[in-house]
Amino acid sequence: MTESDLRDLLCELGASLFARGYSVGSAGNISVRLPDGYLMTPTNSSLGRLDPARISKLAPDWSHLGGDKPSKEVFLHRAVLTARPEAGAVVHLHSTCATAIGCLAAPGEDAPIPPLTPYFVMRVGRRLPIVPYYRPGDSAMEPAVHQAALEARALLLANHGPVVSGKTLVDAVYTAEELEESAKLALMLRGMPARELTPAQVDDLLSTFG
Ligand code: 13P
Numbered sequence: 724m725t726e727s728d729l730r731d732l733l734c735e736l737g738a739s740l741f742a743r744g745y746s747v748g749s750a751g752n753i754s755v756r757l758p759d760g761y762l763m764t765p766t767n768s769s770l771g772r773l774d775p776a777r778i779s780k781l782a783p784d785w786s787h788l789g790g791d792k793p794s795k796e797v798f799l800h801r802a803v804l805t806a807r808p809e810a811g812a813v814v815h816l817h818s819t820c821a822t823a824i825g826c827l828a829a830p831g832e833d834a835p836i837p838p839l840t841p842y843f844v845m846r847v848g849r850r851l852p853i854v855p856y857y858r859p860g861d862s863a864m865e866p867a868v869h870q871a872a873l874e875a876r877a878l879l880l881a882n883h884g885p886v887v888s889g890k891t892l893v894d895a896v897y898t899a900e901e902l903e904e905s906a907k908l909a910l911m912l913r914g915m916p917a918r919e920l921t922p923a924q925v926d927d928l929l930s931t932f933g
Pocket residue numbers: 749750751752764765766767768793794795796815817859860
């Protein structure tokens with residue numbers, strides 16, 4: 724895809740996430756890896772009203788090259804894209820249910836959402852680490868996020884929201900959506916005797932779908 728196509732797709736998918744309530748106000752940010760740097764949503768922008776011409780462009784060393792000022796979460800995106808060279812995009816949302824799981828006092832280490840459905844396992848994987856709370860935009864989060872991203876495709880920022888990587892922008896968005904819906908199921912079923920997928924079923928999904 725050309726950079727121009729990716730700018731258009733970023734705006735289209737941002738608007739779709741916003742329209743369906745996965746982000747509200749100016750919450751959330753998205754980055755895309757390019758051959759010559761990165762695209763990033765501008766700080767304080769609504770995912771619902773992005774302008775392709777104003778998307779921030781960053782150089783390979785993450786310095787600001789053009790467009791509006793990038794998201795304050797540039798350290799977050801850098802940590803994930805550096806840890807996962809195969810990732811082409813990162814989506815950070817404040818989607819309600821995934822954020823709620825990250826607010827639980829005892830969410831369950833590395834697997835705060837149980838494997839209830841195949842698509843959660845196929846898209847998010849076995850592990851969903853929770854990174855301790857940092858102020859939004861705090862560069863001090865970078866080592867902790869980097870470490871979590873080495874081990875997992877998606878993570879939760881405690882008391883803040885989900886961060887998801889994907890091979891492509893579309894993959895990252897689909898995974899962010901699946902994570903939010905899985906978090907909703909987990910909260911709906913909390914306290915009920917739910918039937919989780921067995922370890923053998925999880926292994927089967929991961930070996931079949933990667
Ligand atoms: P930006 O507006 O700087 O992207 O920050 C929004 C956000 O989601 C903070 O986590």
